[in-house]
Amino acid sequence: MINGNLKSSYGSDERIVNNGYKQAFVYGSFLCLAAFALFANDYMILIACQVGILLVAVVGINILTGYTGLISLGHGAFVAIGAYAVTILHNAMDGIVPDALTALIAIPVAVTITALIGIIVGLPSLRVKGLYLAVATLAASFIVIFIVENETFAGYTGGVVGINTPVPNLLGWELDTKREMFIFISVSAVLALLAGQNLFRTRVGRAFIAIRDRDYSAEILGISLLRYKLMSFALSAAYCGMAGALFAYFYARILPEQFELELSLELIAAVIVGGMGRTLGPLFGVILIVLVPELIKVTASVVTNGDTASTRIIAPLQEIIFGLLLIFFLLKEPLGINHIVDRLIRAANRWPFARG
Amino acid sequence: MTMNRRAFLGTTAAATAALGTPMILKAQPAEYIIGASLPLTGPFATAGQLVAPAFTMAQKLFNDEGGVAGTPIRFVTEDSGYIPQNSLANYQRALASHGNNLVGYMADSTGAMKLMAPELKGANARIMGSTSFASELADPATHPYQYVSGPSYQSQFDILLENIKAEGGTTVAFIYSNTEFGRDPIAHGRATAERLGLKVVLEEVTKPQGADIPTHVTKLAQSGAEYCILQGYVTGVWPQLIGGARQFGLPTKFRGTFWGMEKIIADRITEQAGPFLAGYEGVMPYRYFWDQADAPRYQTYAKYAGEMFAGTPLEKYLSTWTLQTMCGLEIAFKTLRDTAEAGHELTADNLAETLAGISDWDTGGFFGGPISMVNNAIGTGRVYAYDPESGLFNPTSDWLSV
Secondary structure (H helix, E strand, C coil): CCCCCCCCHHHHHHHHCCCCCHHHHHHHHHHHHHHHHHCCCHHHHHHHHHHHHHHHHHHHHHHHHHHHEEEECHHHHHHHHHHHHHHHHHHHHHEEEEEHHHHHHHHHHHHHHHHHHHHHHHHHHHHCCHEEEHHHHHHHHHHHHHHHHHHHHCCCCCCCCCCCCCCCCCCCEEEECCHHHHHHHHHHHHHHHHHHHHHHCCCCHHHHHHHHHHHHHHHHCCHHHHHHHHHHHHHHHHHHHHHHHHHHCCCEEEHHHHHHHHHHHHHHHHHHHHCCCCCHHHHHHHHHHHHHHHHHHHHHHHHHCCCCHHHHHHHHHHHHHHHHHHHHHHHHHHCCCHHHHHHEEEEEECCCCCCC | CHHHHHHHHHHHHHHHHHHHHHHHHHCCCCCEEEEEEEECCCHHHHHHHHHHHHHHHHHHHHHHHCEEECCCCCEEEEECCCCCHHHHHHHHHHHHHHHHHEEEEEEEHHHHHHHHHHCCHHCCCCCEEECCCCCCCCCCCCCCCECCCCCCCHHHHHHHHHHHHCCHHHHHHHECCHHHHHCCCHHHHHHHHHHHEEEEEEEEEEECCCCHHHHHHHHHHCCCCCCEEEEECCCCCCCHHHHHHHHHHCCEEEEEEECCCCHHHHHHHHHHHCCCCCCCEEEEECCCCCCCCCCCHHHHHCCCCCCCCCCCHHHCCCHHHHHHHHHHHHHHHHHHHHHCCCCCCCCCHHHHHHHCCCCCCCCCCCCCEECCCCCEEEEEEEEEEEECCEEEEECCCCCCCC
16 A cells, blocks of 8 residues: 555664654644643543543443454443442542552552453353443443432432542642643543553553454464453443543542433444544544534534524534434444544545545 | 802702712612423423413513513523533523622523532622422521522422321332432431331332332331332332332322323323322422412413414413422512512522522412411422312312421
């Protein structure tokens, strides 16, 4: 394939950001994030944080579905586990552990707990796959929400009425504004993307890909399906647990209804639309899932000027437009938005020569 | 008289102070904004779509009455899809778009109110009403800017239990849905029942809809409860539970709270499943819309609705949900107007102070008499009974305050 990349050493072949356009895209994005933290208003910060939190979870789903080929409809439950675990742990350590360390302990422990539960939920993947696995994992979503809402545990989880969440303090830096949380969330999201990218440059990541492409062939090659499928579940659950921890620290209160089946479907939709098995697929997917409805809403509010009578008519239309956009992207590029961006970058890289 | 440099500067400064300062102090926006999130899509879209016209009517009515001390008011509504995070995003967007012109907000659910409550701090605080009667919100110490447009669920339970006691009842059952608003008043209701000497013989939790009804009817029969209070349902269990109990021959008298008191729903169920709701009673915070004789404000609404909603169902009848929204908007409007007329800036703190201080307010007929905000809620209501023949809820008690 003509791609316009000159590689004159193994080192250059190994580079993640391997041409000028990609470098401009990545480093430009970092600059935009920094400028955003300084200049964006509270509403923009709120939406950006929603993107960041969901991105971390979708990177996790991408590991499981995009790279390992296992479908889960229960990952919203892992976000819930991360959110509730970090809140419960933080509250439990209150007054015992110094404030500056509480979040730094609570987050890794919550992520580990989520990963361990991910292994349990992943057990059916050893016997079933495809839609059957999706249905099997669906149970996780219902069980976790049932436990969270149950009166027996309401003292810890808040039950059906939800629970106020603590303010994190990272070594003395109290993240008590949305803007500060934005910095924490964006750094976490970038690290999550980088870790996801690097995972597939290791033996573990390649084992995941081998399982996705043909699981019994992978086993014949010596890849333990038991070990790697469960590892994939654990890793993806850990990412979702991290997203849950960020969710809990970002919002002042968490409610069980925020983690129901709709969240799991949103995660899956984001990875499919963005591009499965691609590093930036989750980013594009989340942008589409979170930002596009907001953009439609902002456009609608400009058109209606907030007028109630017009909003009544426009509101259902917004849902329809968003649905049509999703269908359009899937029809136009079944491999995801990432593939469209690839083509654009490749065309720019080759310009003024062949495009496409 | 000659004017030297010092006299000129002094006169100029005095003139600037006299003319300019009031303009700075009294700088008013061209309009005040009240934002709102409504569930125009999603699971409660039907309710949201029915309630939305109330905002259009309220805007016209309030502005015809002079707005807030002469400044017009405008409602800016957006869809939430009944998702709390969406309501929060809508609120943040309204703050970003309208700044200090945004003086109040209406949220669409208990979840949204609880999610937003901790965010109402400093420059981001605004007074906030909603469709929720959650007891947790009726606490100025933790929710200083939020208010409940009527009695909390706990107060509604108190009203029902006191009414049951007054009728000579001795045993009561609580059947409630496994939802936030189903569970809300149960522990409090248990305590009130004990205080009144009523025995709670059954506490049964069900799914909000499609419950395994025969089991619950059997348990209700075994408990021998004279009264049964249903909490946390919109329509889901009336046909199955009350209809099932009647088929079973149970004499239990059923009671409900606000969301189980809508005529449109009761009429539809009666039409589809028969008159089994005869004798069903419940607490309603507001006067029903057809009861306009002693309600001048309702007469005004009727005039506006007749003009604005001609040819639609709203022309003749405003549902209980619409009345709740109108009550919430009236409270916000009174708070804004009183604060402005007292010469205070419309900051959240000033408004919260005015809101908490509302007392002996004649609402024009929403409630039985003048009301006061106690703990940012109005602990007043009346018990009504449904009559399937007339299709009306008729009062069976006087106005009760708790």
